[in-house]
Amino acid sequence: MTDKTIYLIPGVGANDKIFGNLDLTGYDVVHIKWPKHTRKENIQAYVKKLLPQIKKDTRPILIGMSFGGIVATELAKLIHPEKTILISTIKTYHERPFKIMFMNSVKFHRLIPGKLVINLRFWLRYVLGKLNRHDYELIEDMIQEVDIDFNEWAVDQVIHWKNEEIPDNVVHIHGTHDWIFPKHYIQDCYWIKGGTHFMVVNRAKEINRILRKELSEKKFRIAATKNLRKAS
Numbered sequence: 001m002t003d004k005t006i007y008l009i010p011g012v013g014a015n016d017k018i019f020g021n022l023d024l025t026g027y028d029v030v031h032i033k034w035p036k037h038t039r040k041e042n043i044q045a046y047v048k049k050l051l052p053q054i055k056k057d058t059r060p061i062l063i064g065m066s067f068g069g070i071v072a073t074e075l076a077k078l079i080h081p082e083k084t085i086l087i088s089t090i091k092t093y094h095e096r097p098f099k100i101m102f103m104n105s106v107k108f109h110r111l112i113p114g115k116l117v118i119n120l121r122f123w124l125r126y127v128l129g130k131l132n133r134h135d136y137e138l139i140e141d142m143i144q145e146v147d148i149d150f151n152e153w154a155v156d157q158v159i160h161w162k163n164e165e166i167p168d169n170v171v172h173i174h175g176t177h178d179w180i181f182p183k184h185y186i187q188d189c190y191w192i193k194g195g196t197h198f199m200v201v202n203r204a205k206e207i208n209r210i211l212r213k214e215l216s217e218k219k220f221r222i223a224a225t226k227n228l229r230k231a232s
Contacts, residue, residue: 004082004215005058007032009075011066011088012154013146017138018065021204022211028058032068037150043157047074054079061215064089065200066180067154076167085214086172087207088181088197092163095185135202171214173207175199 005028008019016031035049050071054060060081064072069089076084090096131139175195176183183191190210195203 003028003058004061005030005055006061006063007054009062009064009068009072011068012151012158013142014065014068015142015145017142018200019063020138021201021208022063023204023208024211027061027215030055032071034147034150037153039153043070043074043161046157047071047078050075051078061085063087066197067158070158070161070163073163073167073170076170077165080168083169083171083214084167085211086170087200088173088175088178088195090181090186091166091170091172091188093161094164095181095187096158096161097180097182097185131198132202135198138201171210173210175203 006024007030008016008022009032010016010018019031030053032050032053035046037046054075060079061083062072062076062081063085064070065087066089069086069091072084072086073091075081172186172189173192174181174183174186174189175192175197177194178197178199180197192199192203192206195206200207
């Protein structure tokens with residue numbers, strides 16, 4: 001294989017601009033695009049549609065944020081990347097908070113139209129934490145490109161996700177003030193103190209330090225040695 005390629009997978013309502021503050025110098029970077037979904041397909045079937053975007057002659061590294069982290073976890077089961085880095089997300093359904101289960105029981109996410117939620121903007125500060133002018137401008141820019149149907153389908157997939165398998169070489173980075181996926185449900189991760197669900201933007205310096213550590217050649221050599229031991 002040739003050089004390592006990083007594949008960036010955004011969350012619900014976001015696009016590739018959400019990763020703009022990450023320092024991925026020295027890597028070939030590919031922004032995963034969302035193919036057309038169908039209402040009845042599950043996330044496992046949908047993730048297979050992403051496979052044509054994964055180059056066959058590269059050593060893939062997946063970075064997924066929020067819903068993109070769930071997608072990265074499912075994709076990792078299919079392509080066995082060198083590393084999967086999850087930001088502001090969950091690894092299994094055991095880390096899913098009770099409030100999401102409650103939303104499912106009352107069908108809240110289906111009662112409130114996605115377009116209404118986005119247009120009212122009432123959720124921004126509550127969900128994403130304190131935002132400066134640049135943060136708001138970035139969010140407003142992304143909102144203009146939101147695919148409502150896809151977002152509603154994606155939220156439904158998160159609520160019904162049943163995964164119990166954590167792929168090899170997973171790195172989880174999470175904020176202690178993440179309202180979407182609260183810290184007391186999350187295990188085995190790097191903590192960003194005070195980080196919210198939006199920390200990939202406004203706490204990028206701290207995340208970049210973790211990325212440099214985890215993407216170092218030394219880390220990859222250690223991981224490769226462990227894999228060889230498992231195979232022998």
